[in-house]
Amino acid sequence: MTNQQLFNRVSQHLLRQNQQALLSENLSAYRSLTGLRCPIGYLMKSRYRPEFEGFRVVSLTGSKVSIQVARAIQRAAGLRSDDYQLRLAEELQILHDECRPATWATNLESIRLRWHLKPATARRQSRKKGH
Numbered sequence: 001m002t003n004q005q006l007f008n009r010v011s012q013h014l015l016r017q018n019q020q021a022l023l024s025e026n027l028s029a030y031r032s033l034t035g036l037r038c039p040i041g042y043l044m045k046s047r048y049r050p051e052f053e054g055f056r057v058v059s060l061t062g063s064k065v066s067i068q069v070a071r072a073i074q075r076a077a078g079l080r081s082d083d084y085q086l087r088l089a090e091e092l093q094i095l096h097d098e099c100r101p102a103t104w105a106t107n108l109e110s111i112r113l114r115w116h117l118k119p120a121t122a123r124r125q126s127r128k129k130g131h
Contacts, residue, residue: 001078003088004117010039010092011108011120018101028097029053030073039092040077047076058090088115
């Protein structure tokens with residue numbers, strides 16, 4: 001997945017969902033009990049594992065366990081292992097975790113400009129005639 005694809009998918013998901021995925025009032029989640037998903041949880045699709053909760057997409061502590069879980073999260077989300085893409089993924093995760101949904105559109109635009117990305121475009125669904 002390219003950085004543009006990452007940004008497009010996550011932006012569309014966040015703006016459509018318009019709610020934080022939380023396990024409790026102040027604890028962000030990859031997947032909430034009600035099915036809401038953070039940006040990285042959304043990318044995981046069926047590869048989500050409850051053991052991911054409590055860990056970031058990029059290891060903050062540098063501990064062996066934290067690094068191993070972060071790598072498993074990255075693989076589950078289909079992220080490349082290069083630092084550049086992981087920094088973008090981390091920035092999108094922080095946006096979800098620390099900003100109110102009412103500010104997401106503005107913050108996503110700031111991220112887009114900082115990362116020199118194109119505006120996210122709506123994904124088109126193909127439809128067959130007669131369906």
